[in-house]
Amino acid sequence: MKITDVELFVLKADGLYDNPEGAEEPAGPTYMGLVKVSTDAGICGYSDMETSASVAKACIDAPRWSQAEDMEFMDGLRSLLVGQNPLEVERLWYRMYRGTIYFGRRGAAIQALSAIDIALWDICGKAYGQPVHILLGGKWRDKVRAYGSTLFRPTPEAMKIAVKGYIDQGFTAVKFGWGVFGKDRRMDVQLVEAAREALGANRDLLVDTGWFVERTAKEAIQLVRSIEQFDPFFVEELLHPEDYDGYRQVAESTDVRIACGEQEATDWGFQTLIERGGVDVLQPDLSRCGGFTVARKIVHMAERANRLVIPHSWSSDLLTAASLHLTAFQRRAEFVEFNTSQGPLSRLLVKEPLQMEDGFLRVPEGPGLGVEVNDEVIERYRIA
Ligand code: MG
Numbered sequence: 001m002k003i004t005d006v007e008l009f010v011l012k013a014d015g016l017y018d019n020p021e022g023a024e025e026p027a028g029p030t031y032m033g034l035v036k037v038s039t040d041a042g043i044c045g046y047s048d049m050e051t052s053a054s055v056a057k058a059c060i061d062a063p064r065w066s067q068a069e070d071m072e073f074m075d076g077l078r079s080l081l082v083g084q085n086p087l088e089v090e091r092l093w094y095r096m097y098r099g100t101i102y103f104g105r106r107g108a109a110i111q112a113l114s115a116i117d118i119a120l121w122d123i124c125g126k127a128y129g130q131p132v133h134i135l136l137g138g139k140w141r142d143k144v145r146a147y148g149s150t151l152f153r154p155t156p157e158a159m160k161i162a163v164k165g166y167i168d169q170g171f172t173a174v175k176f177g178w179g180v181f182g183k184d185r186r187m188d189v190q191l192v193e194a195a196r197e198a199l200g201a202n203r204d205l206l207v208d209t210g211w212f213v214e215r216t217a218k219e220a221i222q223l224v225r226s227i228e229q230f231d232p233f234f235v236e237e238l239l240h241p242e243d244y245d246g247y248r249q250v251a252e253s254t255d256v257r258i259a260c261g262e263q264e265a266t267d268w269g270f271q272t273l274i275e276r277g278g279v280d281v282l283q284p285d286l287s288r289c290g291g292f293t294v295a296r297k298i299v300h301m302a303e304r305a306n307r308l309v310i311p312h313s314w315s316s317d318l319l320t321a322a323s324l325h326l327t328a329f330q331r332r333a334e335f336v337e338f339n340t341s342q343g344p345l346s347r348l349l350v351k352e353p354l355q356m357e358d359g360f361l362r363v364p365e366g367p368g369l370g371v372e373v374n375d376e377v378i379e380r381y382r383i384a
Contacts, residue, residue, distance in 0.1 A: 001127065003086050005038040006078040006116060008057040010384035013345045025165075026151050028343030029315060033057065034378060035115035039086055043126045045119030046373050048318045048349065049111055049287040056112040057384065059100065072099035077112055086123045093117055093293040110265045110290060117291025118322050118369075125368030132325040132369060136296055139328045143360040145172060146338040147206055149314055152179035156194035163198035166340065172359040173335060174199065177208025177236065189226050196230040204335075208236040211263075215239060217246035221253045233334075234259040234281050234310075247277035257281050262312035265289050267297040274305050285312040286322045295326050303331060313337040316349040321364050321371040324354075328363040336361055348377045 011032040033053030037045045049056060062076030072080060080099040084092055096113045103109055125132045133139045148171040153159045166174045176195055181188055196205050209223060220238035234257040239246045241263040251258045259281035264273055265288055273279055282302050284295050302309045309330055311323040320338060327333045339346050347353055350371040354361055364370025
């Protein structure tokens, strides 16, 4: 089998990215990049990604630059892959990483590489007739508890209304993040308190404090102390993603689990986050960290270091399905992140949207990612 094409479609939905001033559900992603890898066997692999799709598209479409075979270092990703055997995922991962190293390593290039890697695992699964979690090494569970992932609402009352809605949908865990959080320290505590009150003692509350709020490590420690009474399962992204020493300071100061990693990439990055950052919960986003090829190594590293892996996934059902495969493969898994927004790119990208049952999502059983993209939806929202 040979790869015949690598394409990135830029999709654009109507609606806002979020709605921090209102109490309603955020609309979800406005833009999305969808990668399609085609083969001469008629099998195609897909992945969405959460980054600037237009920049990632340039990383794929850029021409071959290098003059000599096996001396590639600033070539477009398509040029590195066409003609290659898609089943050789690990060799192709390194071929892509090394072949883009002058402009790549992190950022849009590794994100484009990540989506391609997911699409290659999708192709492998379809070629072998097996779901991705079997190719990763096996399935430890059939279903994973989903946490509803949404934005902070502006008032305690609006928080309670929102929580009630998620309980009615069947969620047993909810994460609030971003929105108004970080603007007023006292209000922040009241919002978390309202969420805990509405959730009751038997459901889980997760808090994403937003890395873009400038905090020192000591301010982050104060923040954790002010909300630990509400028993958060974890507190996420208290600091800038590069502040590894700050993360260690915070992690060593508290018994509350500290989570980070949605912007981290490569196994080298996650090794740093474990060893230097000392965080308790690693949150690789499959479409940013380097795809399954890297995430599989992260799971191994985390198991050796006795940390949790709860993948970041705030995009479409395609990325959620990928995260379910990774989560199925972990010996211990707590949650899969489920984007609650109802925008068309969140909900309509696959033919059969994922359905929650009693707060759990089933691990897809079909070959590859086990979900099929909806070509009509792609054509309807495609702008490039
Ligand atoms: Mg986050």
